[in-house]
Amino acid sequence: MLKFLAFLFLGVLCYNIFMIYLDHAAATPVSEKVFEAMKPYFSDDFFNPSAAYLPAKKIASDYENAKAVIAHAIGAKASDLIITAGATEANNLAFTATNGEILYLETEHDSVRRVAEKYGGKIIRVLPSGLIDLKDLKSKITDKTELISVSLVNNELGTIQPLAEVAGIIREVKLDRMKRGIKTGLLLHSDASQALNLLDINVSRLGIDLLTLNAAKVYGPKGVGALYVSHDARLKPLTYGGGQENGLRSGTENVPGVIGFAKAVELAKKHLNANRKKYTEWKKTLLSELKDYELINKKHALDNFIVLCYNGIDAERLVFLLEEKEVYVATGAACAASKGVRSHVLKAIGLTDEQIAGSLRITFGETNDEEQIHEAAKIINDVVKTERARITACS
Numbered sequence: 537m538l539k540f541l542a543f544l545f546l547g548v549l550c551y552n553i554f555m556i557y558l559d560h561a562a563a564t565p566v567s568e569k570v571f572e573a574m575k576p577y578f579s580d581d582f583f584n585p586s587a588a589y590l591p592a593k594k595i596a597s598d599y600e601n602a603k604a605v606i607a608h609a610i611g612a613k614a615s616d617l618i619i620t621a622g623a624t625e626a627n628n629l630a631f632t633a634t635n636g637e638i639l640y641l642e643t644e645h646d647s648v649r650r651v652a653e654k655y656g657g658k659i660i661r662v663l664p665s666g667l668i669d670l671k672d673l674k675s676k677i678t679d680k681t682e683l684i685s686v687s688l689v690n691n692e693l694g695t696i697q698p699l700a701e702v703a704g705i706i707r708e709v710k711l712d713r714m715k716r717g718i719k720t721g722l723l724l725h726s727d728a729s730q731a732l733n734l735l736d737i738n739v740s741r742l743g744i745d746l747l748t749l750n751a752a753k754v755y756g757p758k759g760v761g762a763l764y765v766s767h768d769a770r771l772k773p774l775t776y777g778g779g780q781e782n783g784l785r786s787g788t789e790n791v792p793g794v795i796g797f798a799k800a801v802e803l804a805k806k807h808l809n810a811n812r813k814k815y816t817e818w819k820k821t822l823l824s825e826l827k828d829y830e831l832i833n834k835k836h837a838l839d840n841f842i843v844l845c846y847n848g849i850d851a852e853r854l855v856f857l858l859e860e861k862e863v864y865v866a867t868g869a870a871c872a873a874s875k876g877v878r879s880h881v882l883k884a885i886g887l888t889d890e891q892i893a894g895s896l897r898i899t900f901g902e903t904n905d906e907e908q909i910h911e912a913a914k915i916i917n918d919v920v921k922t923e924r925a926r927i928t929a930c931s
């Protein structure tokens with residue numbers, strides 16, 4: 537037994553020491569401080585916040601304070617947030633705001649695309665840069681359009697969308713509708729799952745009515761998210777029950793999850809500028825040390841996102857070969873990749889099938905250091921070289 541435990545311990549140790557994890561857009565580990573903050577709420581402070589006795593009231597108050605911290609980070613109040621079991625649920629909830637016409641960006645995450653499709657949503661095109669085509673947006677808004685959904689940061693390319701400009705167009709449309717006596721409202725929803733880590737978000741400044749947040753992408757727990765809801769938006773519940781979260785998300789509150797989310801948000805805000813600077817440097821380093829690639833997301837990308845294309849090589853094979861060297865990267869959104877589906881995002885920006893097949897996504901994060909970046913460059917170069925030699929020998 538002792539031998540087995542020693543083996544297990546060594547195994548875990550080795551795994552952590554040698555692994556170079558470059559897929560932080562897919563998942564971030566719960567940070568130590570977040571985990572510490574959550575722990576008491578699994579055991580000593582386990583009470584149901586809805587219960588009438590004093591210890592439970594303390595939990596209810598801790599929960600509200602944690603919501604206030606998350607809300608404050610986006611310039612909102614605790615009462616504006618609906619806590620959900622992740623971003624997928626928050627995105628689904630956002631779309632209950634309307635029975636009217638919906639427009640959504642063609643590069644959205646599946647948790648937006650699928651629900652938008654279900655409501656008969658129409659696509660807004662992107663430009664080859666990955667940015668929203670504002671002309672296409674304007675041409676598709678009708679007097680019946682009630683909801684426009686554009687993510688703040690794309691999860692495959694890291695493209696940061698000009699949401700303030702989208703909000704400006706929406707303001708003009710609303711003004712014009714008012715002048716013509718049309719009462720139909722028009723809401724802007726944005727999925728900011730990938731953004732909270734590295735962007736300073738303010739819902740009023742950006743002109744957002746509905747904003748999706750995701751704890752799992754900011755070193756918080758998985759299965760915890762939130763939807764910011766402005767006073768102009770009227771939602772319908774997806775589930776019915778005890779009436780928690782203003783009746784919009786019934787079910788006993790996930791207190792440890794929300795406490796962890798708040799801590800994660802607090803840490804993200806504290807380290808935002810330093811992290812941005814660090815990732816920008818690492819991006820420069822990696823791009824200068826890597827060989828023989830085409831950079832796909834040249835502009836408008838978040839500091840920790842790199843999408844590279846190795847022409848003529850199957851990136852899925854590269855992912856597998858790199859895994860053997862304990863370097864973890866992605867070919868696209870984790871969920872799409874696991875189903876073997878070609879990226880709709882890379883297709884939307886006009887890449888050929890061959891380019892899509894050869895594209896790798898690298899996303900830095902807090903598990904990395906500078907030494908790992910140099911090491912990763914070396915390993916990726918070696919693996920690509922060997923793979924090219926293999927392909928040449930076979931042809």
Ligand code: PLP
Nearest residue numbers: 622623624645647691727729752
């Ligand atoms: N939206 C974006 C942009 C994402 O990247 C993800 C997850 O990868 C989601 C939504 C879904 O998040 P979850 O699986 O935590 O619900």
